[in-house]
Amino acid sequence: MSSSFTCAQCGDTHEGRPTDRGYKLPDAVWAVPEAEREKRATWSTDLCEMDGRFYIRCVLYVPFTFSDESFGWGLWVEVDSAVFQRYLDLFSVDASAEAPATGSIANEIPFYGDALGARVSIHFGIAKDRPRLTLDADFPSSVAQDQLGGMNEQRYHELLDAIGAA
Numbered sequence: 086m087s088s089s090f091t092c093a094q095c096g097d098t099h100e101g102r103p104t105d106r107g108y109k110l111p112d113a114v115w116a117v118p119e120a121e122r123e124k125r126a127t128w129s130t131d132l133c134e135m136d137g138r139f140y141i142r143c144v145l146y147v148p149f150t151f152s153d154e155s156f157g158w159g160l161w162v163e164v165d166s167a168v169f170q171r172y173l174d175l176f177s178v179d180a181s182a183e184a185p186a187t188g189s190i191a192n193e194i195p196f197y198g199d200a201l202g203a204r205v206s207i208h209f210g211i212a213k214d215r216p217r218l219t220l221d222a223d224f225p226s227s228v229a230q231d232q233l234g235g236m237n238e239q240r241y242h243e244l245l246d247a248i249g250a251a
Contacts (some may be wrong), residue, residue, distance in 0.1 A: 102241075103250045107159025111140045111191035112201070131176075131215065132169075133161065139169035140191055143207060145218040147228065150235035156244065162188035162205060162218065172209065172216070180209035190218075196247040197228040 114126050114135050126135035133140040145158040164172075168186040175183060185206040193201045203226055208217045220229035231240070 102245065104154055105144075105157040105159065106248055106250075107142075108161055108192045111135075111161035111163065112193055113138065113163075113191060114140075132173075134169075137166075139164050139166055141169065141172050141188070141207065141216060143205075143216040143218045145190075145205070145220075145228070145232070147231045148235045149238070149241060151238045151241075156236065156241070158194060159215070160194070160218065161191040162207060163191045164188040164207070168207070175209055177212045179211045181211060183209045185209075185219075194228065196244045197226065197231075199226040200228045203228070 110126075110128060111133060114122060114128070114133060117125060117135070122135075126133060128134070128140075131142045133142075140161045140163050143160055143162050145160055146155040147158070148155040164186065168188065171183075171186065185208050188205055188207055190200050190203045190205060203220060203224060205218045205220055208219065210216065220226065220232055222229060222233050236244070
């Protein structure tokens with residue numbers, strides 16, 4: 086495995102192995118033809134609204150069992166309008182004491198074919214950080230199992246192969 090990679094977000098070469106992957110938009114928004122997408126949806130790097138559907142960009146961390154690091158998935162989560170509005174209210178403040186909200190994963194994750202639509206808890210934090218996601222330990226998905234138990238090095242290599250980063 087190479088000791089450097091080219092970042093899909095910034096285009097720069099970084100040392101080490103990738104430990105995150107982000108999505109620019111929710112899958113439902115990407116599915117709309119580009120000319121129509123710009124008429125129906127509004128988005129920033131953190132928020133998206135399309136046809137009365139609301140999305141927040143969050144991070145789902147999957148810890149490694151072989152180091153103190155984790156793999157972070159920059160995912161979009163579909164939420165109801167009340168959660169979206171509450172996030173707008175909290176966007177520039179420390180919301181660490183806020184009760185978790187709920188939503189569902191709005192991106193298909195290549196390595197975790199059973200993640201799209203999974204229910205998640207959204208944990209708001211300090212203003213400079215995106216909300217963190219946790220899956221219900223009882224949810225029968227491979228990403229929930231990895232988040233709960235950690236990902237070993239072999240599985241991490243399989244993940245890198247699956248996302249084309251090996």
